[in-house]
Amino acid sequence: MIALFTDFTLNGPYVGQMHAVLGQLAPGVCLVDLMHDAPRCDPRAAACLLARIVAPLPDDALVLAVVDPGVGDPGRRAVVLEADGRRFVGPDNGLLESVARTAKLSRWWQITWQPPQLSDSFHGRDLFAPVAAQLATGTPLEQLAHMIPAGHFADWPTELAEVIYVDAFGNLITGLDAGDIDVSARLVIAGNTVAGARTFSAVPEGELFWYHNSMGLVEIAQNRGNAALSLGCGIGTPVEL
Amino acid sequence: MIALFTDFTLNGPYVGQMHAVLGQLAPGVCLVDLMHDAPRCDPRAAACLLARIVAPLPDDALVLAVVDPGVGDPGRRAVVLEADGRRFVGPDNGLLESVARTAKLSRWWQITWQPPQLSDSFHGRDLFAPVAAQLATGTPLEQLAHMIPAGHFADWPTELAEVIYVDAFGNLITGLDAGDIDVSARLVIAGNTVAGARTFSAVPEGELFWYHNSMGLVEIAQNRGNAALSLGCGIGTPVEL
Amino acid sequence: MIALFTDFTLNGPYVGQMHAVLGQLAPGVCLVDLMHDAPRCDPRAAACLLARIVAPLPDDALVLAVVDPGVGDPGRRAVVLEADGRRFVGPDNGLLESVARTAKLSRWWQITWQPPQLSDSFHGRDLFAPVAAQLATGTPLEQLAHMIPAGHFADWPTELAEVIYVDAFGNLITGLDAGDIDVSARLVIAGNTVAGARTFSAVPEGELFWYHNSMGLVEIAQNRGNAALSLGCGIGTPVEL
Numbered sequence: 001m002i003a004l005f006t007d008f009t010l011n012g013p014y015v016g017q018m019h020a021v022l023g024q025l026a027p028g029v030c031l032v033d034l035m036h037d038a039p040r041c042d043p044r045a046a047a048c049l050l051a052r053i054v055a056p057l058p059d060d061a062l063v064l065a066v067v068d069p070g071v072g073d074p075g076r077r078a079v080v081l082e083a084d085g086r087r088f089v090g091p092d093n094g095l096l097e098s099v100a101r102t103a104k105l106s107r108w109w110q111i112t113w114q115p116p117q118l119s120d121s122f123h124g125r126d127l128f129a130p131v132a133a134q135l136a137t138g139t140p141l142e143q144l145a146h147m148i149p150a151g152h153f154a155d156w157p158t159e160l161a162e163v164i165y166v167d168a169f170g171n172l173i174t175g176l177d178a179g180d181i182d183v184s185a186r187l188v189i190a191g192n193t194v195a196g197a198r199t200f201s202a203v204p205e206g207e208l209f210w211y212h213n214s215m216g217l218v219e220i221a222q223n224r225g226n227a228a229l230s231l232g233c234g235i236g237t238p239v240e241l
Numbered sequence: 242m243i244a245l246f247t248d249f250t251l252n253g254p255y256v257g258q259m260h261a262v263l264g265q266l267a268p269g270v271c272l273v274d275l276m277h278d279a280p281r282c283d284p285r286a287a288a289c290l291l292a293r294i295v296a297p298l299p300d301d302a303l304v305l306a307v308v309d310p311g312v313g314d315p316g317r318r319a320v321v322l323e324a325d326g327r328r329f330v331g332p333d334n335g336l337l338e339s340v341a342r343t344a345k346l347s348r349w350w351q352i353t354w355q356p357p358q359l360s361d362s363f364h365g366r367d368l369f370a371p372v373a374a375q376l377a378t379g380t381p382l383e384q385l386a387h388m389i390p391a392g393h394f395a396d397w398p399t400e401l402a403e404v405i406y407v408d409a410f411g412n413l414i415t416g417l418d419a420g421d422i423d424v425s426a427r428l429v430i431a432g433n434t435v436a437g438a439r440t441f442s443a444v445p446e447g448e449l450f451w452y453h454n455s456m457g458l459v460e461i462a463q464n465r466g467n468a469a470l471s472l473g474c475g476i477g478t479p480v481e482l
Numbered sequence: 483m484i485a486l487f488t489d490f491t492l493n494g495p496y497v498g499q500m501h502a503v504l505g506q507l508a509p510g511v512c513l514v515d516l517m518h519d520a521p522r523c524d525p526r527a528a529a530c531l532l533a534r535i536v537a538p539l540p541d542d543a544l545v546l547a548v549v550d551p552g553v554g555d556p557g558r559r560a561v562v563l564e565a566d567g568r569r570f571v572g573p574d575n576g577l578l579e580s581v582a583r584t585a586k587l588s589r590w591w592q593i594t595w596q597p598p599q600l601s602d603s604f605h606g607r608d609l610f611a612p613v614a615a616q617l618a619t620g621t622p623l624e625q626l627a628h629m630i631p632a633g634h635f636a637d638w639p640t641e642l643a644e645v646i647y648v649d650a651f652g653n654l655i656t657g658l659d660a661g662d663i664d665v666s667a668r669l670v671i672a673g674n675t676v677a678g679a680r681t682f683s684a685v686p687e688g689e690l691f692w693y694h695n696s697m698g699l700v701e702i703a704q705n706r707g708n709a710a711l712s713l714g715c716g717i718g719t720p721v722e723l
Contacts, residue, residue, distance in 0.1 A: 001261075001264050001265070001268075003257075003261060009649075009650040009651075010251055010492055011519050011649065011650040012517065012519065012647070012649040012650060013516065013517045013531065013534075013535045013647075013697065014649075015515075016485075016514060016515055016516035016517050016535065017516070017535065017538050017696075019514045019515065019516075020485065020514050020516065020536075020538040020539050020543075021538045023483050023512045023514050023540075024483070024538065024539065024540040024543075027483075027512065028512075030264045030268065030269075032257060032260045032261050032264050033256075033257055033260065034254065034257035034258070034260075034261065035253065035254045035257050037252050037253065040651075041706075049254065052254075053254045053257065053258065054261075056258050056261040056262045056265065056366065057261050057265065058264075058265040061261075061265075119694075119695075119696035120680050120681050120693070120694070120696075121681065121682070121693070121695060121696050122695075122696030125538065125696065126696070165253070165254075167250075167252065167253040167255075168250040168252040168253060169250075169281075198361055199361050199362065200362070211361070211362070212360075212361070213360075213362060213363075214258075214360040214361075214362050214363030214366065214367070215254065224282075242502075242505050242506070242509075244498075244502060251492055271505045271509065271510075273498060273501045273502050273505050274497075274498055274501065275495065275498035275499070275501075275502065276494065276495045276498050278493050278494065290495065293495075294495045294498065294499065295502075297499050297502040297503045297506065297607065298502050298506065299505075299506040302502075302506075406494070406495075408491075408493065408494040408496075409491040409493040409494060410491075410522075439602055440602050440603065441603070452602070452603070453601075453602070454601075454603060454604075455499075455601040455602075455603050455604030455607065455608070456495065465523075
């Protein structure tokens, strides 16, 4: 299985061309579109989401993750992260940082394989997809990359006390691990104090609340409402416990 | 084949996580995304659409249908509907009612299988998808569910004389079966009387008309226009014959 | 592999029903959604995109392309284009014209096969998809169609000096082949003169520029901005070299 996580959106020719390449180079391999509206040009927020969204994948799934860090940036390297046996192909811009941190064992590789043709603006199609396809069909990693030291994002917080994604319903997903936070805790966001609840139906219509979402993160929602609109919040809005 | 019908939208991590679970538990089974923008939290309208959209599926397709009836609602049961041999996995909130009614033979089962981990807010991923995957790969239904009496939505009309979906072009799909309605009939919607036509090109540009759509429902459209905007209508707007 | 290119959008029941038919009639064949937001009812612009987007497909891929030319138009025929061995199934409305022109060898066929049931408004599902599925599973083309002379769009320009698509980020894809245009050339669009650059990061933030995009077309973008909004442009806006 190759699972895709990008900020390309589902509009336009981008995801389709990725699938065309993967379908040609890795025929018969199952493709899963995890998400194509990851926070755009925001690898820090996207990293938090990525680390969570991969949970239901099989252990041998290969993850192809591309969130743009500035096309043509000379500091960008193409890497493979091995995290507890699972492989992630993507840019060296911090996107894979949360996955690496939450893994017991992680190793980094720099991709050395070069495609016959590399466009300036679509490394996802020309470089990352062919590498993912080769790995998924059995090419040894050593033939495509060489091992390198861990990434350079040691100053990034492991949790993000801010909104990292707003879903289609206006629910505000934060980068806070919900695991240790009791439902009696109160959050402050955009000047509002928000109490916790276990489910939507546990609060009156129109009420804001926070809950442990299905990815294990703190999420702020409004029963039968749109929390993002009601609070005027978006990706990056700080949250305080 | 497992066919998906939900109100999750294609944005965000929701459909991707469903595919991840299905790809892991039912490898090699064809997944079809029938629709992921079913009328949200509106199982009555969604039920009409579902009964129609499944027509081109093979007889042995399994349908996984989730439209939210209020997460955490204690009255919600997870069910399997067998309708003329085809199986539908979904919530017991009326979503499967139209399918059951239009079937010659229908049987209802309550799902008794429980996942090792069940989140509060994503039963689609944690409960419905694994059940669908197990059924699609040959687990006998008896091991996952026990038979129950028919559903509780006897007061729902079989046809809905209202708009049940607005497509991306502003066409208004109603819940009225077009089969028996002659093209000379006139509809009234939002104070406008609308004549019938067989095709878009049969009416002048800008003209509103109704026609037998490709799912066998009455649909109101505007040639080269957006009927929803022109009429100020949406899901739930009543239609009179 | 069957690759789909349509103007249906990913909303609603349309693409899902296409997949249902293809999954039933061509089980096991890989389906690739190249793009479902091709320029709507604009086969001239869509034709330029189609000719480019198919590049990464394997040689034996079959392309199913539907962009609406006016439902019910009596002049519309269903055709198959063979272009350098690759097959395209679609309407005879110019959509396949650019592919035919850029091929060394092209042959046209009119589809004679008729489905048992043909709706007035969804030939994609009822006619084009079953033909594509039959071809992909080995039915000889001669059983479905007969050869005809080339298409009727000889007056269409091979390149389009105008915007043919606006992506989700506001980048303006034109129908101009970038191959022969030096990066020092200047474009004029909506009264603005735009210089060329190789990558986004090569220009200051907020600056408009044009570049060779990953499909080999001239594209106008704004670094960290939305060129479509800044320029007030859309599909059809003329571009001058």
